[in-house]
Amino acid sequence: MSGLQGHLSLLLVVIPLIAAPIVAVLPRGRLPWAGTLLVTAVCAVLAGMQLWSVVHDGVISYELGGWAPPWGIEYRIDAVNAFVALIVAGIAAITLPYALLSVEKEIPEEQVPLFYASFLLCLCGLLGITQTGDIFNVFVFLEISSLSSYALVSLGRKRQALTSAYQYLVMGTIGATFFLIGVGLIYSQTGTLNIADLAERLPAVFDHKTVHTGFAFIVVGVALKLALFPLHLWLPNAYTYAPTVVTIFLAATATKVALYLMLRVLFTVFPNNFALGTPTFDLFVISGIAAILIASVYAIYQMDVKRLLAYSSVAQIGYMALGIGFASAMGVTAALLHLFNHALMKGALFMAVGAIIYRVGSCRMDNIHGLGRRMPWTFGAIIIGGLSLVGVPGTAGFISKWYLILAALEQQAWISVAVILAGSLLAVVYVGKMIEALYFKPASEANQSLKEAPLLLVIPTWILALSNLYFGLNTELTVGVAERAAEVLGATGL
Amino acid sequence: MEVVLGHYNYWVVIFLMMTGFYTVISRGNLVKKIIGLNIFQVSVFILYISISTVENGTTPILKEGFEVYSNPLPHVLILTAIVVGVATTALALALVVRIKEAYGTIEEDEIHQRDHSL
Numbered sequence: 001m002s003g004l005q006g007h008l009s010l011l012l013v014v015i016p017l018i019a020a021p022i023v024a025v026l027p028r029g030r031l032p033w034a035g036t037l038l039v040t041a042v043c044a045v046l047a048g049m050q051l052w053s054v055v056h057d058g059v060i061s062y063e064l065g066g067w068a069p070p071w072g073i074e075y076r077i078d079a080v081n082a083f084v085a086l087i088v089a090g091i092a093a094i095t096l097p098y099a100l101l102s103v104e105k106e107i108p109e110e111q112v113p114l115f116y117a118s119f120l121l122c123l124c125g126l127l128g129i130t131q132t133g134d135i136f137n138v139f140v141f142l143e144i145s146s147l148s149s150y151a152l153v154s155l156g157r158k159r160q161a162l163t164s165a166y167q168y169l170v171m172g173t174i175g176a177t178f179f180l181i182g183v184g185l186i187y188s189q190t191g192t193l194n195i196a197d198l199a200e201r202l203p204a205v206f207d208h209k210t211v212h213t214g215f216a217f218i219v220v221g222v223a224l225k226l227a228l229f230p231l232h233l234w235l236p237n238a239y240t241y242a243p244t245v246v247t248i249f250l251a252a253t254a255t256k257v258a259l260y261l262m263l264r265v266l267f268t269v270f271p272n273n274f275a276l277g278t279p280t281f282d283l284f285v286i287s288g289i290a291a292i293l294i295a296s297v298y299a300i301y302q303m304d305v306k307r308l309l310a311y312s313s314v315a316q317i318g319y320m321a322l323g324i325g326f327a328s329a330m331g332v333t334a335a336l337l338h339l340f341n342h343a344l345m346k347g348a349l350f351m352a353v354g355a356i357i358y359r360v361g362s363c364r365m366d367n368i369h370g371l372g373r374r375m376p377w378t379f380g381a382i383i384i385g386g387l388s389l390v391g392v393p394g395t396a397g398f399i400s401k402w403y404l405i406l407a408a409l410e411q412q413a414w415i416s417v418a419v420i421l422a423g424s425l426l427a428v429v430y431v432g433k434m435i436e437a438l439y440f441k442p443a444s445e446a447n448q449s450l451k452e453a454p455l456l457l458v459i460p461t462w463i464l465a466l467s468n469l470y471f472g473l474n475t476e477l478t479v480g481v482a483e484r485a486a487e488v489l490g491a492t493g494l
Numbered sequence: 495m496e497v498v499l500g501h502y503n504y505w506v507v508i509f510l511m512m513t514g515f516y517t518v519i520s521r522g523n524l525v526k527k528i529i530g531l532n533i534f535q536v537s538v539f540i541l542y543i544s545i546s547t548v549e550n551g552t553t554p555i556l557k558e559g560f561e562v563y564s565n566p567l568p569h570v571l572i573l574t575a576i577v578v579g580v581a582t583t584a585l586a587l588a589l590v591v592r593i594k595e596a597y598g599t600i601e602e603d604e605i606h607q608r609d610h611s612l
Contacts, residue, residue, distance in 0.1 A: 166590070169582070
């Protein structure tokens with residue numbers, strides 16, 4: 001490893017970080033967008049190289065500033081981080097071509113450079129969480145990504161965007177502070193912050209109450225960021241009122257990174273099945289089941305398509321929580337698979353809805369009647385994304401639900417099997433409701449003259465829609481990586 | 495008595511933490527919520543600083559004649575956390591200013607009446 005290759009892990013974080021202030025001072029027009037596009041493309045390529053290198057050469061350990069761990073900060077990349085980092089960077093790179101027109105329409109011109117700067121900071125924070133092997137560093141990156149996403153959400157056109165951002169800020173800060181308390185408590189018992197070092201030292205003090213308290217604080221704090229039911233209250237508002245591009249990006253990446261962090265804490269930071277001795281996994285199953293049922297029912301009653309999809313996201317996070325709650329290799333594999341597949345389907349769906357917003361200016365159910373005939377490509381992407389959300393065979397959503405059901409059957413958790421199936425049926429109802437409004441209701445006069453969305457919006461949407469089909473048919477790559485990742489996390493010994 | 499006095503730093507932390515947390519939850523005024531959030535964060539700063547203390551230790555500056563030092567690492571960590579806290583407060587206050595411009599009020603229930611968003 002030499003030259004660029006040796007610094008790959010650090011570059012992934014540093015490039016967006018340095019690019020952010022540069023983009024902020026670029027002149028108005030399309031230059032800030034072009035700069036951001038370049039950065040996200042570079043990051044996606046680097047993340048791809050990193051995954052390749054990890055799969056072929058094993059774990060990468062990068063010492064920041066040459067300080068050896070555990071004293072210095074270490075970036076430690078294994079199959080799990082590399083996988084999540086590629087999802088984050090990849091989604092960012094696909095979102096950016098889409099962003100040009102959508103942002104021009106939704107963000108006032110003078111704020112566009114700042115918008116892209118915040119976007120890059122958010123990307124930097126999310127990538128940082130995946131890359132770092134130091135738990136305090138995780139907190140710092142968590143706050144970088146959170147603070148920039150509060151700012152991004154508040155840029156929405158309606159005034160409710162401000163109150164949603166405020167609500168998100170208050171809940172997000174409480175979550176991050178809980179995480180900080182937990183980190184402080186385990187530091188006081190072990191004297192280290194390096195995750196690999198913590199994993200070695202923590203087992204010796206597992207019976208201390210302080211460690212248990214720290215564990216509880218960290219899990220609850222991350223659960224707030226993850227929008228785990230019932231800590232999801234910030235999510236529907238934030239997703240509904242944020243600018244479309246922000247919703248796409250956050251829905252496909254932010255909660256995924258939080259889920260990754262949760263897996264890291266549960267399996268790597270606290271090794272030797274520590275979490276099995278606590279009620280954590282039972283709580284995950286209960287909250288997962290509640291999320292799937294309650295949030296899906298909420299989704300059915302929404303009158304705004306974006307809000308409907310936001311509630312559906314809460315339900316989908318429930319599936320991932322359920323997967324973790326099974327506390328088995330199969331369950332964790334299913335959760336990781338769903339993490340990836342859900343990023344694809346929600347990305348495609350929010351992009352398609354964004355295309356409708358671009359044309360109509362709203363996505364309330366009664367404003368989109370008959371648009372499916374006017375915008376066939378956008379509508380097609382919604383159908384594919386919707387089918388994937390339901391879990392129809394041949395789509396990515398089917399694969400993750402299949403593995404989830406296998407994990408449930410493995411433990412003979414019949415209630416969970418029934419809930420997973422019921423959740424799919426509820427998804428049929430809310431996806432059907434969208435399709436009904438879009439296709440079967442007669443178009444209003446204003447909608448008669450609408451044209452298909454511009455190509456720049458349709459192409460990224462279809463890239464994600466088609467990848468839903470591709471990863472539904474070719475499962476070798478995703479299942480292979482997810483299984484390997486579950487193994488790396490140490491979930492196989494459960 | 496030993497439990498109470500021997501751990502007085504933790505009692506201070508717990509008191510501040512609960513005060514802040516309760517303020518965030520119970521107050522309807524958006525600025526008061528931020529103040530609560532700040533108190534909540536400060537309690538964590540004190541937690542970190544107090545656990546870094548070493549008995550009979552001095553401030554962690556190298557000087558002849560002093561052998562025992564407090565642990566400087568939590569100090570550094572908290573310096574970072576303070577910066578994060580300042581950024582959060584600044585962003586929150588900026589949002590409150592914008593909310594005041596958009597709604598003409600910073601009371602949660604009045605905002606809720608206007609468009610059912612909080």
